[in-house]
Ligand SMILES: [Zn+2]
């Protein structure tokens with residue numbers, strides 16, 4: 561009988577996971593194998609060449625950061641029959657990312673991007689051989705997903721980058737109500753203490769913009785990579801309506817505009833997480849074209865410009881920032897930039913004595929914190945593998961007594977049997 565045959569086959573199938581990119585911060589590629597089915601989760605860009613050799617049948621993308629999708633085109637080139645799945649906003653952002661990057665094989669890029677099948681959150685899809693996958697909100701960036709792989713052998717959760725604290729735009733990660741056979745999780749913030757509260761940072765951010773505009777000065781927000789500050793851009797028009805003392809223009813680039821539109825086009829997002837009319841979120845934005853040499857900012861009046869997250873040279877031009885700062889404006893920078901790298905990007909010529917006081921770094925995290933991860937692991941109560949964090953900190957975390965030796969760190973090229 562067919563059913564029995566499938567069961568027998570399944571019972572004997574080995575289940576393996578291999579970290580193709582090691583466990584450093586900014587490294588995330590996992591080859592998940594059930595029997596002969598090879599599922600590549602995130603063809604990231606720092607995978608020491610391994611990801612290019614893995615010959616997957618299926619690629620699942622958690623989100624559009626380069627450390628998760630950077631090698632997508634390369635893997636596709638060697639495996640043109642591969643099936644690729646991601647959420648619709650991830651697909652849109654990936655298209656932007658590869659569309660912006662200088663590439664010498666535009667046809668290949670187009671073909672590969674065409675192959676990405678957009679799947680909604682929570683909808684199960686078949687990967688073949690009795691294996692299913694489901695993407696659930698990960699709360700990390702627009703479109704980000706954690707992945708549940710379901711087979712007769714059990715359910716496996718691969719979190720990707722994820723965050724459990726709400727920041728006002730994305731649905732945060734919530735542990736699905738199911739038994740898991742194993743958990744494979746990132747741990748970027750493990751061992752990092754004293755994180756500012758995201759909601760308080762968000763308020764501080766908006767208030768600084770409001771204060772600067774009230775002084776008739778402009779603001780540039782430098783966002784890199786795609787993340788929290790783009791979400792804040794999405795909220796800014798609403799905040800301006802409700803709380804800003806003066807009206808001002810909000811500029812974004814075409815890249816961000818496309819990402820917002822694709823995000824808001826999907827009812828599943830706007831219905832669940834945005835109050836009111838999605839149109840109201842985008843109608844207030846003006847797309848800023850690259851400035852001409854003789855652009856006069858005074859003519860535009862005070863404005864807020866979200867630069868990035870494309871090529872920094874293109875999106876965060878020295879001349880723009882320099883002019884705004886020397887006119888008494890404000891630069892707001894993602895805390896992942898160091899002050900010296902910001903300095904470099906503004907350019908020596910544009911650095912006046914008080915540039916530092918007009919440059920504010922904001923630290924808003926979009927990853928799970930150590931304590932949150934600990935309670936998640938205790939709740940799951942199954943074997944847990946950590947990747948994508950500082951190796952030393954991950955090891956210290958894994959050794960916690962409460963875990964009873966159930967937590968281990970997945971090292972580069974290490975293959976585990978689940
Ligand atoms: Zn990452």
Ligand SMILES: [Zn+2]
Nearest residue numbers: 623625700721
């Ligand atoms: Zn990420």
